[in-house]
Amino acid sequence: MRVLILGGTGEARELARIAAGERGFDIVSSLAGRVTHPRLPVGPVRIGGFGGVEGLRTWLRENAIDAVVDATHPFAAQVSAHAAAAAADLGLPALHLRRPEWARCPGDRWTRVPDTVAAAAALATHGERVLLTIGRQGVAAFADCAGHRFVIRSIDAPTGPLPPRYELLLARGPFTFDDELVLMSRHRIDVLVTKNSGGPQTEAKILAARTAGLPVVMIDRPPLPPGAQTVGEVTDALDWLRARARQRVP
Template identity: 80%
Template sequence: MRRAVLRVLILGGTGEARELARAASEERGLDIVSSLAGRVANPRLPVGAVRVGGFGGVEGLRTWLRENAIDAVVDATHPFAAQVSAHAATAAAELDLPVLHLRRPEWVRRGGDLWTRVPDLAAAAAALSPRDHNVLLTIGRQGVGAFVGRTGHRFVIRSIDAPTVPLPPRSTLLLARGPFTFDEELVLMSRHRIDVLVTKNSGGEQTEAKIFAARTAGLPVIMIDRPPLPAGAVTVAEVAAAIDWLRAAAGHRVR
């Protein structure tokens, strides 16, 4: 007999994951636990049950899903958390569990944008030109090591927590948590005489002000493309669509 409650693992760490956990907590028939990777020292916690830390690869995740009687998985991690997404897809498939990938829309190039699109961090570092003296990096702390060899540039590195990898020799580290306003981004770029912004195409409104500011200031942007999702991935872009998916998985009807 099918259980009355659908146990769901939300792989989180994003605003969308927190919004989903809140919305799901108001649904009858859903039992939610959110998982955070633990890479941020003081994360914003979602509503409901939370576990923190890695699973130990595909095998560890598969074991955890089985031991905790999980019925469905929602991957609502950062668009660049490719390994987590791949592990979720593999572990869920091995247990014959449904898995949904919740991904906010990408940013789209608009009139006035001066983007150079690159596939990864190494390509972003290689794309810097000699005239890019002052570089604003908003790529998270883990990718900073890709720029260590670019000794001819000065880097302004903004991240929530301090990087644990070596920094480029000429660096200014700014520890700050967004969202940031358009005016704040313009002031930052002017104060540090930024010549180019290097960022990931994370999408979403929370960090889009830097894109608007670069466009207004006429600054070039080296935009790192998202890694692909696992083959055959079922995806939605909105939390409401993810709730609909969970309702369907639980055998509910939209009220």
């Protein structure tokens, strides 16, 4: 069974590694190419966009794909929508692998917002020094926040407008709890702005903010396409693939 994994996450790499080692699967991974030096999964990798739903549909047909697993970042809403639409058009089984969200715990001081524009507006009621950890995309929403001083952390430098006062930290996680506490203390951070990406890889900043008593402006995930079949763990995605493979055996 030939499977396209839309990846870029640790879960996608783990799924590709395990499935590529199992008999009966031909795995192809696809990365959007938004990170300069991405961590590559096991097996064949395609890098770059498809050209919307039509381009993805054509690629799936020309490459004889039998199933699609969308294991992209929880905030890659457009990719997920395109994957769902293209698979539906071709009658292909499709699965969305999404790690569980972070849940608010005792001691958390969260302000939940739907997007980066709302996150920027929410800063009006918080302190001056902001740790911004939303990746390089979306930073432009904070360009008019002249009353704040930002520490912007991302793997690659953001493009487009930037806040008047900022310091850029180019770094790739995971970061430890101690690392995050030191960073917040050194820069005298008043508030953390982040996305609810979920998972243990970047959770240390949430734990550090809780320990330090800092407020967090938490950007909620965009919704998945209507009717999307979703699992939260790599093991569940593997079970789904195995079940699809068994259905194909005469």
